[in-house]
Amino acid sequence: MPDNPLAAVDPWDLVAEDYAGSTISVMRPFAVRAxxxxxxADRPVPPRVVDIAAGPGTLSLPAAEFAERVEALDFSGPMIAQLESAVRAAGLGNVAARVGDGQALPFADAEFDAGFSMFGLMFFPDRPRGFAELFRVLRPGGVAVVSSWASLERSTWxxxxxxALGSADPDIRTPAPNPESLENPEVFEREMRAAxxxxVSVVPHTVEMVFADADELLARLTRGIAxxxxxxxxxxxxxxxxxxxxMRSYLTEHYRPGSPLTTTAYLGVGHK
Structure with missing residues (x-):
């Protein structure tokens, strides 16, 4: 079992359906920016794309508009099932999904023009291996974009x-900053260059969310959250x-309906 429970498959299997229906809406703006x-969209020839830790298709689905083919991979079978259902519903013929390990990609060297991992590689037990595999499967001239959440201080969300969680359980502590994770842009850049x-550039991107009331915010906080x-x-x-x-009581007291909450991520961009 990995030290970080979110590096294991089980919690993602549990939330796959709700994640696809709710949390994906938070993630989609970051995928569009990636x-x-x-x-x-600017390439004269449609590229071949790989999406690693693809989840229910947050990036794979919009990427299909521009790609010759999208190969989507995730270690959670239920997440891939959600992705395949979305692909069928959209009538996409250029997206293929499979279960697999982002640290040991089942693809040949230099197979793709662009590679992505949206909020997935950040959890890998062996991040350097994840970056190295992403680099391996890109063609010369290829580009990779990987996202990771910024530190808590940059996210009112x-x-x-x-x-709210702490109000429900006093044993829960707000996570301390982790300067060795990808929330540190210097670490992010260093690990991409090492691969x-x-x-390489590490670009911040901020998304704003507004909720009608505490109940709507609570629903977003409690659906699809591993x-x-x-x-x-x-x-x-x-x-x-x-x-x-x-949590509902805390949010009713502390969230003013209609007020914006923000969350920030870093997008690491690298070229081969």
Whole structure:
């Protein structure tokens, strides 16, 4: 079992359906920005694209508009099932999805023109291996874009989320800054360069969200969120219901309906 529980497949299997229906809306603006940074729409020849830790298709689906083919890979079978369902619903014939390990990609060397990992590679137990595999499968001249959340201080959305959780369970502590993770742009750039990428840049991108009231915000915080599903499994349904009510009370008191919350991510861009 990895040290970080979110590096294991089980929590993502648990939340796949709700993640596809709810959380993907938070992630989609970052995927659109990643596609812009990669310049997919500007290419004279449609590129071959790989999407690693693809989840339910947050990036794979919009990438299909510009790509000759998108190969999507995730270690969660239920996430891939959600992606395949979305592909069928959209009538896309150029997206293929499979279950696999982003640290040991089942693709040949130099197979793709562009590669992405949206909020996935950041959790890999062996990040250097993940970056190296992404570099390996790109053709010379290819581009990669990888995203990771910025530190908590740059996200009012995550701040209120953790405070609401803490109101429900005093043993929960707001995560401390981790300067060795990809929330540190210097580490992000260093790890991409160590894998062989050149012309590396780490670009911040901020998304704003507005909720009608505390209940709408609570629904977003409690649907498709892997850490909460792990908590539910640990404490049981009755205790979890009590915690959700405590979160509702906190948000009713501390969230002003219609006020904006922001979250920031870093997008690392590298070229081969």
């Amino acid at each position: 596609l812009e940074l990669a310049g997919l 995550m701040q209120i989320s953790w405070r 062989g990428f050149e012309q 850490p909460l599903e792990l908590m539910r499994r640990a404490v049981g349904e009755r205790a979890m219901a009590d915690r959700i009510e405590a």
